[in-house]
Amino acid sequence: MPFLKSALQWLADQRVVVLGRTTLPAALLNRQPDTLMNGLSGLIEHVSQGLRDDSDIGYIQKLLAIAVATAPHTSAPNIDLLLIRLVGGAYVTAGRVQHARNLAEHGLQVAGDDPLRSRIAWYGFADIYHRLHNLTESLVGMACALSCEAPVGPEEAWYETHGLIRLMRDLNMTAFARSLLPVAKQLFRTMGVEQSQGHRLQTIELGLRFRELLMTIPARENMAEFLADLADNCQTVIDLHDELAPVSILLAQAIRMAEVNGIAVPERTRELLEAALAALGEPNASMVRTLSVGGPAAKDVLSFAKRLEPARHSEDTAYDVRPVAMAARRLLDSKEAGDDAKVAAFAIELLADQAIKRQSADSGSALPCSIEEPAEIAKEISRAGISVTLLGLADTTRVVRVTAEGGELSATIVEPAEVFSKAAFDKWGEQYPYQYAFDSDDPNVFYNSMRELGISAAPTTPALLVADVALQQLPANLLMASGELLGLQVPVAAAPSLSWLKEARNRPARTGAPFAWIPISDDPGAVQTLGMLADRLSGTLRDHSIDLDTGLAVPDRLKGAELAIVTAHGSVIPEGRFFQVVADDAGMRFTPDVISSAVCNAGVVVLFVCSAGRFDKHPMADTTTGLAKELLDQGCSAVVASPWPLNASVPAYWLPAFMDA
Structure with a gap:
């Protein structure tokens, strides 16, 4: 394709190429930008379905750069944002998750002040972050997209509706997601694709049914009916050579659910999954198998x-x-x-x-x-x-x-x-x-x-x-x-x-002197619990040459200290979970990230702070939350803290024994 060669050469000759800022000269387009863009879009979509290694990533990056630099010359200049969204989703499937985040955020930067472009870019952000399993960020992106005061055509409205259905499904809000299905169907009618692409709506509806089955112990007859409907949908997608990933993943998960519940899976259903995976190709087929099989191999x-x-x-x-x-x-x-x-x-x-x-x-x-x-x-x-x-x-x-x-x-x-x-x-x-x-x-x-x-x-x-x-x-x-x-x-x-x-x-030993902080309020109406603790601990601190700061500002000397001691109040949310704030006896409040940033890179951190040692499972991610976790994230090597509220009498008994040990 002569255009690709000349476009790549022109981009290579530029000192700096910024996606969405660099535009190809009109002379390179031979007065047919729309035709060229159609070819580029089809090529990007094809390449995006099988990203395997760095060479594939490099190739699609070049194609995207050419397409985005061509878009301003076309009759649909916003196609650059649609292609950024497409490639971002492909990056997620290929495991290039940071590349995907970079593209999602870059789309927002190049959208400019135009409300329509902002809406398209924010939906792209929401779509990519949903694929990255970050439902909170995706919700924020979706809310921003829908708040942009710009009308969209039926195709973009369909994508937004589809994205919102998927998002509500994964939040287990299936009733709300179902309420959007008639909207999606009407948009298909408006676009005139209800017959040719109706199977996509069926896949979406089957996904909602599967989510509902997950929240119950499925009855044998319900599961058998679901498997039959899903197999028919998969056959249709295979016959039409349409996007196979969604229905393949759904079918593999449904077979796994049936097996776990002791429900027989028809041989036709298994054969259809194998046919779908064969058509899907690598590396995506292996990914589906690894995620869906009951006992995947360690090497996989x-x-x-x-x-x-x-x-x-x-x-x-x-x-x-x-x-x-x-x-x-x-x-x-x-x-x-x-x-x-x-x-x-x-x-x-x-x-x-x-x-x-x-x-x-x-x-x-x-x-x-x-x-x-x-x-x-x-x-x-x-x-x-x-x-x-x-x-x-x-x-x-x-x-x-x-x-x-x-x-x-x-x-x-x-x-x-x-x-x-x-x-x-x-x-x-x-x-x-x-x-x-x-x-x-x-x-x-x-x-x-x-x-x-x-x-x-x-x-x-x-x-x-x-x-x-x-x-x-x-x-x-x-x-x-x-x-x-x-x-x-x-x-x-x-x-x-x-x-x-x-x-x-393997970290080097900390060289900062041991340091302690007890914020003592000067409010005459405050109960001076922390002041009392400062008096009780002062002798131990002095005996071990540990300086004490009693100001309300978090002292800089906690950073990099060999030993950092923080004594303050701590609280969790009313349900008794999730560490919330560090406080003094009056009105001072600090969030965990403020404290952890101030104590970063300390060696051993001792927290006489209620519930500071608790680790709560993050509700939407594979990690924990809490002040101790934040301190480890900021480079501290060890944290000693109570996972439940601490009696005020404990520090004066505990610290001398700890220091003498």
Whole structure:
């Protein structure tokens, strides 16, 4: 194609090419910009369906640059934003998640002040972030798109309606999503494509039915009817050579659901899935298989994880890893993981918290580079006389444990339900750990509340727990082991992941002097609890040459300190979950990110702050939330804090013993 060659040469001759800012000279277009754009759009759509490696990414980037630079000359100049959206979605499927975010945000930048372009760009942002599993950002993008005061044609209205249906579906708001189906059908009529593309509406409606089935125990006849309807839809999509990814994923998940519930799957349905995957091609077919099969192979999960591009910001990683974690949870249930502890350790590491910022510039992706890597890290740590316990929740809600001691890895252990029960854990989480702070009629509240929340063998050396993010709410020292709380038997610590711990152990020692901060209010009407604590702790601080700041501003000297001590009030939301603010005795309030930024890169952080040591599972991502998590994300190496409200008498007794230990 002579145009492509000349366009690429012209772009190569430019010193700087900015997507959406650089425009091709009209002379290169041979007076047929619309024809050229039609060809470019078709080529980009074709290439986007099979992005495999860096060469494919480079090629589609060049095609997109040419198309966007051509768009201003066409009769539909906003097509540049549509192509940015298309390529962004393709990047997500290919695992180039940071490339996708870059495109979503770049689309907003090049939209300019035109309300219509802003609306199209904001929907592109919403669509890409939805594919990235970040439903919150997607909702924001959708709200911004719909608030733009610019009318759109039926085609763009269809995309917006489709996007909103998908978003509501994934938020389990299926009734609202269903209410939009007539709108989508009317838009198809307006465009005159109800007959030719009606199967797309059927796929959408089937997706809603599947979501509703997920929230119940499906009856055999309902599941059989659903599988039949879905198979017919898949056959139609195959016959029409239309986009196969949505229906393939849906069909694979439906077959998996039927198998889990003991419902027979017709052979025709399985054959149709194989035909759809064959037509879908690689690498997408392998991705669907890995995500949908009951027990994926470890090598396939590793390959899937390796496709995932590192995120620029650690909080994005929590959304990026969700498909990988889904596959890892199924791997943990497999015979392969049961027979090989290295595979089980690999799966648990994928389920641990990977969304913590790496401090070294060359740390790269936090995900394991090999199946053996997590086991090797655990064994290396255990050679220092530490028992490393890995705890993960499999897809069937069984709890799986692997332990490394003395440089050796144990066999994979599936804890019996009477030792660790997911149902008991869920019930425990409704009250605890918050409720431990308050008087109870039960004198053995810790022991009784922790029944069925333990491990079947107690370590005999100091213990380190690395748990699945779904289990990290449970304080490691409270685990029951051989009928006793683990923390009463051996010293206990927890780490968010093995990869984080490996990197943290290699950090240089902090050189900042130990420092303490207790914000004391000058409000005469305030109850001076913190002032009293400052008086009680002053002797210990002085004996250990720890300077104390009692001002209301967070002191700079906490940054990089070898030891940072913060004493203040802390609170959670009314339901007793999710750490909210750090406060003084009067009106000062700081959010966790403000405190963590101020204490960044400290060595050991001691928090005499109520509930500062709690870890809550993020409701929409594979990570935890809390002040302690924020401190680790800001480069602190260790945090000592209570996961429940702290009695004001504790610090004066605890700190001297800690400093003398």
